Amino acid sequence: MESHEKTSRYHHGDLRNALLAAALTLLEEEGAAGLDLRKVARRAGVSHTAPYRHFADKHALLAAIAEIGFNRLAERMTEALTSSPPVLEERLFALGHAYISFGLHHRAHARLMFSSFGMARAEDIALHAAAKRCFELLASALGDAQANGEIGGALQAHWRSLWSAMHGAMILLIEDQMPYVTAEADGVDTLIRHTIRLMLAGMRP
Amino acid sequence: MESHEKTSRYHHGDLRNALLAAALTLLEEEGAAGLDLRKVARRAGVSHTAPYRHFADKHALLAAIAEIGFNRLAERMTEALTSSPPVLEERLFALGHAYISFGLHHRAHARLMFSSFGMARAEDIALHAAAKRCFELLASALGDAQANGEIGGALQAHWRSLWSAMHGAMILLIEDQMPYVTAEADGVDTLIRHTIRLMLAGMRP
């Protein structure tokens, strides 16, 4: 009945969020290897068993971290879209750039998001929804373009191909496996734009 | 001086290879999670410290496994190329198909190969060379086509874009993150072919 409990607060304050924040910090600082449950708990100032009040197991913590990542990525992609000129190639470039630079700036987080701690996906509805929002931004950009008559053909097929290309570029760059392209913006932007141009050529009606 | 020691054999027989074989079996059977050094040693019938005679640490064992993977992948891609009609689209499809179906048939192995236990790459010359052979097959297919006048533009840029797309498709399929495309051959082949056609359209001189 009292209003001082509007957000769920525990002894600690809000341990669930404190744990997530600690985990995100560890991910930035030490990469995926640094992300163990005991270290996260230590960082949040609680015993190593406290997290089990808030997450069923380590997997559940990772899923929550991944969900946060997809929400942030969707934000970046939405921002990129609104501040881009209303030209198809530029819109796709903005989306691709947001996608890939998110990955390059948060490597461990991106790896975690796109690591199928797999079937978790089907069960974790919130995680699934967050991920879906990201790739639907790309789908709707293509959908608009098709409505305008700028591109023809099978929308879903186009979208899958383009997304594959953006995702592959991101992963190869993150893992340092794209030969002769360092993570510097110039080479990355060139790769994104070239890829989009190649594919748009095939999508013209 | 004697000839009975042409291949290095130990008490065990050839523990190094026995360990690699055990690791590959575990990878198939249990995925990356099953690949711990003690389990590998147990499977090979030696104590859990014996592997350290042959691999500096777990990382080194993983790198050797990755190298085997790239060698096998290069084989599959080479075979695909030789048994494909001498038409550019078909040659690229054969390469993409070999690449992606390797990944789908050996998910844990592929994940490991393309997980940058990263800077290891720069140091491990054999691993680096094995990986390079794979993506040079794609580069030379495009190079031939350009020599024939079938495609124009910047060869390296084309190659990076196409490889990104093939890689992204493989990863998304492996991780079950390509919505509405199951791992069944039909949907996968359609995706590969569509992607190649889109890009080839942009490469025409």
Next chain:
DNA sequence: ACCTGAACACCGTTCAAGT
């Protein structure tokens, strides 16, 4: 309702010691 401490079954790695 939320958290702790001891405990269990594991890891990777090191190091003296065995043959």
Next chain:
DNA sequence: ACCTGAACACCGTTCAAGT
């Protein structure tokens, strides 16, 4: 030259117990 056993410093997870 090749392998073993005990040991160390860790994990994730469970469970009785505390407030």
